[in-house]
Amino acid sequence: xxxxxxxxxxxxxxxxALVLHYIEGFIPVLAPGAKLGLANIITMVALxxxxxxxxxxxxxxxxxxxPLLGGSVxxxxxxxxxxxxxxxxxxxLYQNFRDYFSFMGISTAGAVFHNIGQLLAAxxxxxTIGILYTYLxxxxxxxxxxxxxxxxxxxxxxxxxxxxxxxxx
Amino acid sequence: xxPKIGDVFVYxxxxxxxxxxxxxxxxxxxxxGKLMVQVELDGSIIESVEMPGVETERTAREIRIDAVDGGYxxxxxxxxxxxxxxxxxxxxxxxxxxxxxxxGQSIVCIPHxxxxxxxxxxxxxxxxxxxxx
Amino acid sequence: MHTKLRKTLALSVLLIMVLxxxxxxxxxxTREYNRDLxxxxxxxxxxxxxxxxxxxxxxxxxxxIREIEDHMSPTLEDSDVSKINRAxxxxxxxxHEDTFYVIKRALNYxxxxxxxxxxxxxxxxxxxxxxxxxxxxxxxxxxxxKLSLVDYRKVRIDEDNMTVFLEEKGMAVDLGAIAKGYAxxxxxxxxxxxxxxxxxxxxxxxxxxxGGKPDGSPWRIGLQDPRSxxxxxxxxxxxxxxxxxxxxxxxxxxxxxxxxxxxxxxxHHIFDPRTGYPAQSGLMVSTIISASSMDADALSxxxxxxxxxxxxxxxxxxxxxEAIAVTLDKDVYITEGLKDGLIPSNDLYNIIEx
Numbered sequence: 085x086x087x088x089x090x091x092x093x094x095x096x097x098x099x100x101a102l103v104l105h106y107i108e109g110f111i112p113v114l115a116p117g118a119k120l121g122l123a124n125i126i127t128m129v130a131l132x133x134x135x136x137x138x139x140x141x142x143x144x145x146x147x148x149x150x151p152l153l154g155g156s157v158x159x160x161x162x163x164x165x166x167x168x169x170x171x172x173x174x175x176x177l178y179q180n181f182r183d184y185f186s187f188m189g190i191s192t193a194g195a196v197f198h199n200i201g202q203l204l205a206a207x208x209x210x211x212t213i214g215i216l217y218t219y220l221x222x223x224x225x226x227x228x229x230x231x232x233x234x235x236x237x238x239x240x241x242x243x244x245x246x247x248x249x250x251x252x253x
Numbered sequence: 254x255x256p257k258i259g260d261v262f263v264y265x266x267x268x269x270x271x272x273x274x275x276x277x278x279x280x281x282x283x284x285x286g287k288l289m290v291q292v293e294l295d296g297s298i299i300e301s302v303e304m305p306g307v308e309t310e311r312t313a314r315e316i317r318i319d320a321v322d323g324g325y326x327x328x329x330x331x332x333x334x335x336x337x338x339x340x341x342x343x344x345x346x347x348x349x350x351x352x353x354x355x356x357g358q359s360i361v362c363i364p365h366x367x368x369x370x371x372x373x374x375x376x377x378x379x380x381x382x383x384x385x386x
Numbered sequence: 387m388h389t390k391l392r393k394t395l396a397l398s399v400l401l402i403m404v405l406x407x408x409x410x411x412x413x414x415x416t417r418e419y420n421r422d423l424x425x426x427x428x429x430x431x432x433x434x435x436x437x438x439x440x441x442x443x444x445x446x447x448x449x450x451i452r453e454i455e456d457h458m459s460p461t462l463e464d465s466d467v468s469k470i471n472r473a474x475x476x477x478x479x480x481x482h483e484d485t486f487y488v489i490k491r492a493l494n495y496x497x498x499x500x501x502x503x504x505x506x507x508x509x510x511x512x513x514x515x516x517x518x519x520x521x522x523x524x525x526x527x528x529x530x531x532k533l534s535l536v537d538y539r540k541v542r543i544d545e546d547n548m549t550v551f552l553e554e555k556g557m558a559v560d561l562g563a564i565a566k567g568y569a570x571x572x573x574x575x576x577x578x579x580x581x582x583x584x585x586x587x588x589x590x591x592x593x594x595x596x597g598g599k600p601d602g603s604p605w606r607i608g609l610q611d612p613r614s615x616x617x618x619x620x621x622x623x624x625x626x627x628x629x630x631x632x633x634x635x636x637x638x639x640x641x642x643x644x645x646x647x648x649x650x651x652x653x654h655h656i657f658d659p660r661t662g663y664p665a666q667s668g669l670m671v672s673t674i675i676s677a678s679s680m681d682a683d684a685l686s687x688x689x690x691x692x693x694x695x696x697x698x699x700x701x702x703x704x705x706x707x708e709a710i711a712v713t714l715d716k717d718v719y720i721t722e723g724l725k726d727g728l729i730p731s732n733d734l735y736n737i738i739e740x
Contacts, residue, residue, distance in 0.1 A: 189256065193266075196263070217275075382599070385634050
């Protein structure tokens with residue numbers, strides 16, 4: 085794929101991730117921290133279309149810019165730690181074990197580690213491990229639902245893009 | 254759409270995590286909604302213990318605080334409240350301070366730069382921000 | 387074509403970054419910063435809400451409080467107050483402008499009240515040396531002796547040279563009734579100059595607020611029950627304030643506990659300069675709510691010494707101050723402006739409508 089074309093596509097993905105992140109702010113949540121993680125869809129798409137490096141770039145840019153759009157600076161820390169951890173896990177699963185996992189499975193694993201990353205950051209900031217135990221169960225249940233949904237969406241998007249966009253590497 | 258073998262592993266992993274965090278909660282005790290007694294000496298927190306509930310009255314305990322100048326304060330923590338039993342500061346105002354048991358309350362020993370305060374969300378304490386005294 | 391596209395892309399990314407930074411920095415970047423310090427012979431807690439600049443402001447405010455302590459502490463050898471007292475009857479002492487300003491204001495309060503507020507109370511304070519235990523009530527003749535040294539009119543201040551002179555040997559100034567108030571006003575000035583819009587300060591029981599809480603609602607301040615040991619209650623009432631200071635003076639903070647337990651007589655730390663004895667005006671506690679903490683500090687002492695009737699008259703004549711006076715019978719007198727402002731929280735106290 086040509087460089088310009090790749091750059092444009094990446095730019096598009098970043099802005100989509102940002103928009104999804106922003107829209108998510110308006111959707112009410114069941115429990116504090118239990119968000120839909122819609123931006124994870126984009127991470128998955130980038131991972132499949134481009135690879136680990138590009139997906140991580142999108143994650144980092146989104147994690148830094150997203151909280152600035154609407155949120156606090158400490159939000160950057162949360163989304164960075166969550167995003168990077170889940171990005172690494174999803175990359176490993178997709179690149180090495182893709183035959184054994186569906187998109188929904190990879191996405192769910194990503195959601196799980198996104199939450200773990202965020203909770204680790206929170207327990208570091210608040211200097212307490214208790215937060216981990218109290219929030220983990222509810223966030224895990226939420227991750228099953230949102231992870232499945234996000235994986236489904238990512239699969240449809242990728243199925244569509246594979247026909248429309250000429251993807252070479 | 255049948256879930257693949259890896260997906261099953263993901264779900265097993267989740268169940269394991271949930272179980273582990275419940276075990277963690279049990280072993281460390283849930284501090285949510287409980288009152289904590291915080292002992293601050295010269296600006297740094299040196300002690301943070303849970304305020305015992307009524308049922309654990311027998312766990313009443315005394316903590317000896319060694320102040321910077323070599324002096325001491327004995328802090329007694331029980332279900333009835335927190336008070337300073339003894340101290341060798343010159344004015345001993347802290348020893349005569351009434352015992353405290355609501356969040357936001359504190360006992361201070363100025364000569365020893367000691368603050369003992371109760372923190373946490375209280376229901377009885379009419380959600381006050383501070384007390385003028 | 388390609389370079390143009392790249393340029394546009396780079397520019398728009400830059401634009402988005404700048405925009406988001408501006409938005410991100412103006413909204414939702416409020417954190418709570420806390421500081422405890424031991425100064426001015428008491429414990430001071432500062433709670434400030436704001437961005438990173440609020441933390442810097444907090445440091446500056448704490449530093450300023452320390453500075454004021456250095457000038458006005460009676461226990462520090464090098465403080466202005468120690469120097470003035472050592473040079474009593476000998477020579478005028480050049481002082482820092484903080485000290486000069488506070489003494490000048492204090493003398494004004496002396497004039498206003500005909501000596502009910504008197505910073506030359508030092509010899510009496512030292513004679514009584516109020517302690518919780520092993521305390522001794524001084525001999526009447528000793529009190530008379532020392533009382534002759536208490537007279538605010540014998541403080542000579544020279545505005546041009548910034549000097550303070552106590553005319554008689556043995557005289558001593560004690561700024562305890564006003565220094566905390568001044569320190570609070572200075573801390574507030576520094577915080578507000580740095581853009582802090584929400585803060586809660588407590589200087590040894592004097593509560594000072596900047597603005598309301600971060601969510602805009604007023605601060606809820608409990609008023610210490612002066613007999614909490616007997617009643618088992620914490621507060622006798624609650625006030626809600628925004629950008630105001632709440633200062634109390636009472637007989638319960640420092641008193642001879644052992645004497646009280648033996649005789650039931652409460653010898654406390656607020657002295658009446660007219661008698662040389664702890665003030666006995668029939669009040670347990672007096673509270674002032676105002677914008678300036680130094681005024682509130684002085685006026686709460688004045689109200690406590692004068693008692694509710696004379697005190698209220700003095701305060702109402704000045705205007706701009708609200709006051710609460712609690713009598714030994716647990717009757718709570720309030721000024722007109724607090725009619726709707728005082729929230730009852732303790733049925734042992736009887737609030738009397740003005």
